[in-house]
Amino acid sequence: EAQVTQNPRYLITVTGKKLTVTCSQNMNHEYMSWYRQDPGLGLRQIYYSMNVEVTDKGDVPEGYKVSRKEKRNFPLILESPSPNQTSLYFCASRPFNDGELFFGEGSRLTVL
Amino acid sequence: QQQVKQSPQSLIVQKGGISIINCAYENTAFDYFPWYQQFPGKGPALLIAIRPDVSEKKEGRFTISFNKSAKQFSLHIMDSQPGDSATYFCAASRGGGYQKVTFGIGTKLQVIP
Numbered sequence: 532e533a534q535v536t537q538n539p540r541y542l543i544t545v546t547g548k549k550l551t552v553t554c555s556q557n558m559n560h561e562y563m564s565w566y567r568q569d570p571g572l573g574l575r576q577i578y579y580s581m582n583v584e585v586t587d588k589g590d591v592p593e594g595y596k597v598s599r600k601e602k603r604n605f606p607l608i609l610e611s612p613s614p615n616q617t618s619l620y621f622c623a624s625r626p627f628n629d630g631e632l633f634f635g636e637g638s639r640l641t642v643l
Numbered sequence: 644q645q646q647v648k649q650s651p652q653s654l655i656v657q658k659g660g661i662s663i664i665n666c667a668y669e670n671t672a673f674d675y676f677p678w679y680q681q682f683p684g685k686g687p688a689l690l691i692a693i694r695p696d697v698s699e700k701k702e703g704r705f706t707i708s709f710n711k712s713a714k715q716f717s718l719h720i721m722d723s724q725p726g727d728s729a730t731y732f733c734a735a736s737r738g739g740g741y742q743k744v745t746f747g748i749g750t751k752l753q754v755i756p
Contacts, residue, residue: 535686571652572748573732573746573749576744621687630675631692632677
């Protein structure tokens with residue numbers, strides 16, 4: 532089954548404790564991206580990757596890091612989480628030459 | 644800077660009625676306009692999309708109307724059903740490949756029996 536898998540789905544952590552949200556896709560997509568969803572703000576792009584070892588900032592990259600060492604994986608790293616990073620996070624992927632984004636089921640993060 | 648403005652933020656429609664969600668964009672280079680549907684606890688999924696070479700696209704009960712000169716596009720859900728209750732996001736992007744997708748803020752639709 533074609534899918535984008537995120538882990539963990541739910542996480543409660545404390546300020547400053549580094550965490551990683553993993554994202555993996557099995558569709559051989561070149562493009563992968565992270566979004567955060569907040570009430571009244573919609574989906575905002577954090578980072579995206581055009582292919583292995585190629586990443587770029589989205590609209591709200593502050594406080595986040597990413598890496599793309601393998602085509603299928605695109606982890607999101609919060610090195611020192613803060614309460615304003617409490618949000619619902621989505622990973623998405625798409626082929627290079629197609630517009631449709633395929634989303635994961637989301638990771639709800641709470642930073643205390 | 645919100646490049647895609649979506650309204651309304653919430654919408655309540657009677658079963659069988661027409662749901663209409665509107666979006667406006669600023670960047671004339673945008674050439675791909677999708678609508679995503681999101682159910683609670685799930686990720687968004689593509690519902691329908693349009694490119695600016697056509698003014699309307701219909702798939703079942705869902706229709707996108709596109710007005711290039713006004714830089715506006717809208718989603719119409721005919722014969723709305725309770726199962727259509729979800730959050731709808733419009734989006735826009737330009738070019739193919741690696742261009743980023745900009746989303747509207749979303750519309751929470753509730754269809755009441």
